[in-house]
Amino acid sequence: MPTDTIKKAIEIIESCFVDDLDFCQVKNYRVSKRRENTVQFTVNILSLDVLFSLMECDEIENVYFHASASPPQSHVGPSAFRFRVYVQLDANYLRVQPE
Numbered sequence: 001m002p003t004d005t006i007k008k009a010i011e012i013i014e015s016c017f018v019d020d021l022d023f024c025q026v027k028n029y030r031v032s033k034r035r036e037n038t039v040q041f042t043v044n045i046l047s048l049d050v051l052f053s054l055m056e057c058d059e060i061e062n063v064y065f066h067a068s069a070s071p072p073q074s075h076v077g078p079s080a081f082r083f084r085v086y087v088q089l090d091a092n093y094l095r096v097q098p099e
Contacts, residue, residue, distance in 0.1 A: 005094060006031060009039045012060065013087055016053035024050070037061075038088045042068065046083045054085075059093040 010029055014021060025044045032038035046065060054063045064086040 005089075006039060009059075009087065009089055012057055013039070013041065013054065016057065017050055018053070020045075020047065020050060032086055035064075035086060035088060037091055037094055038086050040084060040086045042082050042084050044082045046085065054087060059090055060087055061090045062088040064088070 006029070013029075014026065017024060017026065023045065024047075026041055028040075028042045030040060032040040051063060051065070054060055065083050067081045068084045069081060
């Protein structure tokens with residue numbers, strides 16, 4: 001996936017968080033090795049509004065997520081979870097070349 005496509009995907013994802021971007025700690029963006037055309041990231045808090053907002057984007061084909069434990073020695077409580085979110089971009093969106 002080209003670098004400018006990844007940057008555009010991050011912009012789309014962050015725009016879906018609207019005012020919650022300060023409240024939710026979104027980080028660790030990277031291209032997923034598990035599914036083609038997919039960007040993954042982690043977030044500490046995930047709302048249904050954000051998920052619906054992601055799904056309503058024309059550039060996004062599907063959204064997957066699962067709870068994930070904090071890494072060892074992160075000094076966070078044992079019940080602290082975060083979410084790993086996978087955003088699959090629409091293949092037609094990826095074919096369109098920027099002007």
